[in-house]
Amino acid sequence: MQTLAQKAIEQGKGILRLAPTWVPRSFCVPGRRIKLHPDDYYVLGGVRGGIDERWLSSTTPARNGPLTGENEGLSMVVFNDGSGDQQMTLKDAIDELKGALIGDRLWDEHGAWPMYSKFFDNMGPLPHHVHHNDEQAALTGQFGKPEAYYFPPQLNNHGGDFPYTFIGIAPGTSKETIKECLMNFTKGDNKITNYSSAYRLEPGTGWDVPPGLLHAPGSLCTYEPQKASDIFAMYQSLVNEAIVPEELLWNGTPKDRIGDYDLLMDAIDWELNTDPNMMANRYMVPLPVHDEADMAAQGYREVWVCYKSHDFSAKELTVMPGQTVTIKDSAAYGLIMMQGRGKMGVWDVETPALIRYGQLTNDEFFVSEATAMEGVTITNHSTCDPLVMLKHFGPKNPDLKL
Numbered sequence: 001m002q003t004l005a006q007k008a009i010e011q012g013k014g015i016l017r018l019a020p021t022w023v024p025r026s027f028c029v030p031g032r033r034i035k036l037h038p039d040d041y042y043v044l045g046g047v048r049g050g051i052d053e054r055w056l057s058s059t060t061p062a063r064n065g066p067l068t069g070e071n072e073g074l075s076m077v078v079f080n081d082g083s084g085d086q087q088m089t090l091k092d093a094i095d096e097l098k099g100a101l102i103g104d105r106l107w108d109e110h111g112a113w114p115m116y117s118k119f120f121d122n123m124g125p126l127p128h129h130v131h132h133n134d135e136q137a138a139l140t141g142q143f144g145k146p147e148a149y150y151f152p153p154q155l156n157n158h159g160g161d162f163p164y165t166f167i168g169i170a171p172g173t174s175k176e177t178i179k180e181c182l183m184n185f186t187k188g189d190n191k192i193t194n195y196s197s198a199y200r201l202e203p204g205t206g207w208d209v210p211p212g213l214l215h216a217p218g219s220l221c222t223y224e225p226q227k228a229s230d231i232f233a234m235y236q237s238l239v240n241e242a243i244v245p246e247e248l249l250w251n252g253t254p255k256d257r258i259g260d261y262d263l264l265m266d267a268i269d270w271e272l273n274t275d276p277n278m279m280a281n282r283y284m285v286p287l288p289v290h291d292e293a294d295m296a297a298q299g300y301r302e303v304w305v306c307y308k309s310h311d312f313s314a315k316e317l318t319v320m321p322g323q324t325v326t327i328k329d330s331a332a333y334g335l336i337m338m339q340g341r342g343k344m345g346v347w348d349v350e351t352p353a354l355i356r357y358g359q360l361t362n363d364e365f366f367v368s369e370a371t372a373m374e375g376v377t378i379t380n381h382s383t384c385d386p387l388v389m390l391k392h393f394g395p396k397n398p399d400l401k402l
Contacts (some may be wrong), residue, residue, distance in 0.1 A: 004086065005093040008079035009101065014371030015345045016101075018334070018364040019076040019087060020355060023053040023062050023118075027244065031121040033155045033221040040357040044069070051357075052123075057334025057366055057392060058116035059091035060228045073230070075116075075334075078360060090366065102332045103369030106394050115312040117225040117334065117392040124161040126217045127236035127244050128192050130267050132252050133211035137231050139254045147226035148284070148306040149217070150206035150314065152390065154338045160219025161240065165207065166196040167215050167282065169273040175265060182235060182264050185249050189238040199279065206284040208308035212269025213282075223305075223336075225312045225392045233267065284308060289315060289399075299323030304400065305390070313397045317378075319387040324379040329372040330398040333391045337363035340387030343379040345371070349387075 008016055022036065026049035030041045034054050041050045048067060055062070055073050062073030075090040090113070099107040106114065131145035149165075169178060173195045181192040193216060199207075201220045209215050214235060234248035250258045257263050275281055286303035288295070295301050299320045306314035319325055319342070341350040350362050367376060380387040393400075 003096060004079070004081075004088050005077075005096040007081060008077050008088070008093060009097060009368065011079050012365075013346050014368040014374075015347060015376070016090070016093065016366040016368075017078045017347060017362070018057065018090065018366055019078050019360055020364065021055040021058055021073065021075050022051045022357060023055055023073055024048045024051045024064065025053065026064070027248070028052045028126070029123040031123045031160050031219060031221055033157065034119045034121045035352060035355050037354055037356045043357045052121045054119040056117040056119070056336050056364060057090065057113070058118075059089070059094060059113045060116050060230060063230045075364075075366075077366075085360065100370070101368050102394065106332070110395070112228065113394065114228050115225060115392065115394050116228055117223065117314070117336075117390075119155065120217065120222040120224050121155070122160065122217070122219055124219050124240045125164070125166075127234040127239045127248075128166055128196065128214050128216040129232050129234045129236070130214050131209075131211050131229075132231050132233070132267050133269075136267055137229065137252065139257075140231070140252060142231045142252070143227060143229040144211045145227050145229040145231050146210050146309050146311045147224055148206060148208050148309060148312070148314070150223045150284075150305040150316075150390070151201055151203045151220045152223050152338055153203040154388065155221040156203045159201070162219045163201045164198040165201055165216060165218040166193050166198045167207070167209075167213065168196060168275065168278050169214060169268075169270075170195050170197060171274045171276050173274070175270065178268070179261055179265055182249070182261050185237045186246055187237075190236065192236050197278070199283075204286065206305055208282045208284060208306070210269070210272060210309070212267060213272050214268060223314070223390055225306050225314045227311045233264065235264070282308070286316065298325055300325045300327070302327070307400055308402070310402065311395050313393045313400045315391045315393075317389050317391060319378050319380040321380055321382050321384050321386060324377065326375040326377045328375040329367075329391075329393075331393050332367060332369040332372055333393045334366045335364070335389045335391045338388040338390055340380060340382055340385045342381040342387045345376055
């Protein structure tokens with residue numbers, strides 16, 4: 001007798017349909033650009049904060065404190081068993097299907113889907129903060145968190161309150177100066193961004209953010225592939241005149257080490273933060289996957305949008321109006337529709353303009369490794385609108401030559 005996961009993968013011919021996964025953040029104000037209905041940004045109640053994230057292809061639970069909901073942050077697979085739509089977590093499907101879904105290479109090395117992506121949509125900037133590396137994250141039983149940003153034009157009709165991102169520490173700044181900022185966290189504005197540089201954010205470009213790099217994400221809506229972890233620590237105490245709770249400074253710190261400012265300093269990769277060539281080394285513009293003329297002749301364009309990390313990568317695929325293409329990849333991937341409508345394998349795909357909380361959509365999918373390698377056939381049903389999707393891959397994508 002077939003299991004639910006086997007039925008789902010068979011129904012989709014190697015492509016799983018996913019339900020939207022919404023995540024609130026109590027310390028954020030939604031930018032209202034991720035297509036959630038205006039009445040639903042605070043549907044979980046004011047104490048939970050506004051919904052300003054949609055997680056994609058996620059097997060990683062959100063860490064949102066004691067009020068975190070069941071399965072919060074986990075993507076759900078949607079399939080029809082004949083009696084109606086049924087759901088199970090993507091994590092459970094991967095745990096059962098293993099290499100048959102994500103490929104033996106990833107399953108044998110990680111025993112899990114080791115990344116996820118998200119839309120991060122905040123009206124203002126986030127505090128200057130850091131994500132720990134694997135060694136430091138292990139102190140609290142977590143994984144480290146490299147991440148990357150891409151700013152989709154489709155979700156950035158406005159730039160929010162502060163479309164600039166502080167990254168790193170100004171060269172020449174002493175460690176003692178930054179440690180003093182951390183020790184002043186509870187005294188008001190600790191002014192840590194005085195010792196950083198801000199870069200204006202441009203839709204259609206992105207940034208690479210390895211663990212240990214201080215960064216204060218700006219207010220563009222961001223597509224954010226990352227390693228499967230939710231670890232962070234906030235190092236800035238005042239943002240947009242709002243106080244950051246001290247508990248977020250010690251987030252990611254073992255309970256018996258709270259108060260140890262040297263441990264907070266250890267989470268900062270000093271060489272990475274004081275890189276004098278920060279933009280040259282961390283900024284990303286899209287890179288064509290194949291020859292531009294060859295792709296145009298076949299009716300599509302595909303570019304790498306996140307390509308500087310071994311832990312994940314991402315592409316943007318555009319299928320021109322009225323065209324049908326078959327795209328092959330060497331690894332499993334999740335995808336999210338950004339524009340247009342059409343057909344992908346056995347699935348109808350479409351880009352919704354507005355989504356109610358709890359509503360199912362036809363805009364998010366997960367493609368098995370075998371199906372990706374065989375090739376996914378995509379048809380753009382529009383005669384005038386491009387079909388655009390973003391595709392997120394796990395570690396060491398064989399197609400990516402770093």
